[in-house]
Amino acid sequence: MANTVPTGTNAASNYPRSKTDLFVSFTVLALQGFGGVLAVAQRELVERKRWMTQEEFVEDWAVAQIMPGPNVVNLSLMIGGRHFGLSGALAALTGMLLLPLVVVLSLALVYAQFAGNPGVAGALRGMGAVAAGLITATGLKLLGALKANPLGPGTCLALGCACFAAIAVLRWPLYWVLLCLGAIAWVLTYRKLGA
Numbered sequence: 475m476a477n478t479v480p481t482g483t484n485a486a487s488n489y490p491r492s493k494t495d496l497f498v499s500f501t502v503l504a505l506q507g508f509g510g511v512l513a514v515a516q517r518e519l520v521e522r523k524r525w526m527t528q529e530e531f532v533e534d535w536a537v538a539q540i541m542p543g544p545n546v547v548n549l550s551l552m553i554g555g556r557h558f559g560l561s562g563a564l565a566a567l568t569g570m571l572l573l574p575l576v577v578v579l580s581l582a583l584v585y586a587q588f589a590g591n592p593g594v595a596g597a598l599r600g601m602g603a604v605a606a607g608l609i610t611a612t613g614l615k616l617l618g619a620l621k622a623n624p625l626g627p628g629t630c631l632a633l634g635c636a637c638f639a640a641i642a643v644l645r646w647p648l649y650w651v652l653l654c655l656g657a658i659a660w661v662l663t664y665r666k667l668g669a
Contacts, residue, residue: 488524490557493565499523500550500569505577511546513612525553532619540652546570624666625659633659 490496499518507514512535520531538548547570554566588594620627633655640651 490525490553490562493554493558493562496554496558496562496566497569500554500566501573503546503550504570504574507546513608515546515549516612516616519553528616528619529622532616532623540656624663629662 490499503511503514503518506518515535516531519525520528526534534549534552535545538545538552541548547567550566550570551563554562554564556562558565585594617627620630623630625633637651637655640646640655641648
């Protein structure tokens with residue numbers, strides 16, 4: 475399958491040059507993504523590589539989130555498949571998993587030696603706060619893409635707040651929240667587009 479470049483006024487200016495480019499780019503992305511992969515993926519794919527626009531990233535990330543499996547792995551498969559078919563999807567997937575797997579297994583061996591150390595436990599708790607900050611910052615950065623959404627920023631923010639309340643406050647299971655709010659968002663978008 476030949477490289478494809480998105481068309482339209484919001485088209486990204488670049489695309490992966492080869493399957494090796496996909497592999498290396500997703501390896502670099504994966505190695506940076508411990509605890510905050512959304513921020514890293516957005517920066518690498520939209521700002522640095524320019525393989526997609528902000529709007530395309532938001533749409534693809536939304537699809538990647540509702541698919542089973544890790545979000546960024548789903549995104550890598552989508553991007554690799556879009557540009558190089560099955561072999562591109564496999565190259566991107568291998569880049570996402572190969573070297574990070576080696577790193578994680580090595581860290582697990584080291585952690586087993588120092589798990590009882592109070593400093594290690596404190597450091598891990600601190601990393602949780604850093605990850606939450608990264609996700610919040612990226613969410614704020616992606617708010618601009620809501621202007622192009624058919625529902626408009628107000629409705630999108632209301633759905634986002636409802637999702638937060640359902641999961642964080644009411645403690646509803648994620649699949650019920652996705653099913654209910656996803657269905658509402660789908661119906662509203664369908665009506666808005668007049669399809």
